[in-house]
Amino acid sequence: MFSRLRRRLAGWVSPDLAAAAFGASQPVSDDRHWLLRAIGGAKTDAGVPVSEHTALHLPVVYACINRIANPIARFPLKILQKTSSGGAAEVLDHPLSQRLGLRPNDFMNSRTLRKTIQAHALLWGNGYIEIERNNRGQAVGLWPLLAWSTRPVRIEDRLVYRTSIDGRQHDLDYGDVLHVMDLSQDGYIGQSQIALARQAVGMALAMEKFGAKFFGNDAKSGGFLLHPGQLSATARQNLGSSSEKRTDPGAQLERQGGLENAHRVKVLEEGMKFVNTTIPPEDAQFLGSREFQIAEIARMYDVPLVLLQSHEKTTSWGSGIEQLMIGFVRQTIDPWVQAWEQELNWKLFTEAERAAGLYVKFNMNAMLRGDTAARAAFYKEMFAVAGLTPNQICALEDMDPIGPDGDHRFVPANFVTLDRAINPPAPGGPQAPEPAPAADGAEDTREAA
Structure with a gap:
């Protein structure tokens, strides 16, 4: 059945994708079999399914x-x-x-x-x-x-x-x-x-x-209990939970660890010793590895x-x-x-x-919606090069338009207008108007022609 399902799957996806997602052929007993990964993820080399x-x-x-x-x-x-x-x-x-x-x-x-x-x-x-x-x-x-x-x-x-x-x-x-x-x-x-x-x-x-x-x-690394001889039935019973009587002889004995037993006094009987068998997280640079x-x-x-x-x-x-x-x-x-x-x-x-x-x-x-300063700078630059009209800026900010005059495009006064840039005045064309004559009683400082 698995081989037929794999052939059908191979017809749905490209071989490269199938190899990347499911890997090479494997026995069904393998806990990293492609089918297990297809239906929910199998274990990686770190020991957890992905x-x-x-x-x-x-x-x-x-x-x-x-x-x-x-x-x-x-x-x-x-x-x-x-x-x-x-x-x-x-x-x-x-x-x-x-x-x-x-x-x-x-x-x-x-x-x-x-x-x-x-x-x-x-x-x-x-x-x-x-x-x-x-x-x-x-x-x-x-x-x-x-x-x-x-x-x-x-x-x-x-x-x-x-x-x-x-x-x-x-x-x-x-x-x-x-x-x-x-x-x-x-x-x-x-x-x-x-x-x-x-x-x-x-x-x-x-x-x-x-x-x-x-x-x-209890924020402690794992280990094992070392006993000089064989444990008696009483010793095995004492290793179980002291707060709950176990009536099922086949049930696994509870340890004295766990958050529910944190800060309680633990007792090792009959000459037992605790031997640490794993590297403490600080020695393994656990936090650095996570980063x-x-x-x-x-x-x-x-x-x-x-x-x-x-x-x-x-x-x-x-x-x-x-x-x-x-x-x-x-x-x-x-x-x-x-x-x-x-x-x-x-x-x-x-x-x-x-x-x-x-x-x-x-x-x-x-x-830029959450950055008022950036929006203002953007609008200012676009307005200065006649890219946006005042009414367009108002529309982008969900504000009422300022009227028909807001549909005009503007450029700085020290630049020529768009019309003059496209259609410059012809040589000998109309010049700037003469200044107005001086008021009565004021001295006319203009030079005579």
Whole structure:
């Protein structure tokens, strides 16, 4: 049965992805068998199971996904149309105009949909959205698909997306599914970041578990009890819990450790001695190792450590943090924005709509929303070069326009106007007006002609 299931799975995904996610052929008795990892994650070399679901239990993975998915989910998203002047105007009469940035389907808002799909792309390497269309082929709704039950399948000369909805299998047309993906080996399906870095994630999860057990054992390392002879029945009974009488002879005896027994006096009888067999956490540089794993996973997602509240070897003052944020937007957020925009602009619109110049664009200026000084500086610079009118600035700040005069574009007085720059006055043309004559009784200081 396992071999048949593996052959079917191999037909769904590329061999490279199958090898990366599930590994080479293994006996069923192996606790790291590909099937175990497919249904929930098998143990890594660190001894803990890792899958895309269990990786979210690690705070640094959750934080990295939040840092990337939140900006993608909050950027304003509108349908625009190219104008004859080379600019763009918002389209308000498209069936998806009001829904795209507000309510892409009846059950979730735009932020929820985008954050969910971006999280899928950051965990499974693929995020899928089904496009709902009306009878004219126009997009009227967007619906998320489960990343772990959706995959592209090539059938002869066409590509479909095979997915499971309510236990039933469906084949969706290539043009009706938005596919946001990360690194790919074959160009059809992205590779799971968690599958590729499962050992690093497994080590971090193992240290989480190790630390929890350490404090659950009275903040003491493990060891064993050394007894000079064979334990008597009374001695074995005394090693059990003193607060609960054990009636089941086959039950495992409770230790005297644990948080519920912390700070209580422990007694070793019949000449027993406790021998420590593990390295104390401070000797193993436990905290340093945990910091290193945080950096390792942050490196996997291209997220600066300072955004994860980890200031290890990172400046947190002055222009250093500002440059880190600029680099984060350019190197991490912008590539994902391009992946979204390219899929939306190619698949969301019909051929006629694309020919008419319709497109969507994420407004990344929204990242200035919480920075009043940066917004003011941006508006000032754009106003000074006639890039924005006063009314446009008011609209961006949700303020009332100042009237018809606010639709004019202005330039500084020490520069020529746009009209003069485009159409300079001809040589010998009208000169500046003569100064007004002096008032009566005042001395005329002008030179005679």
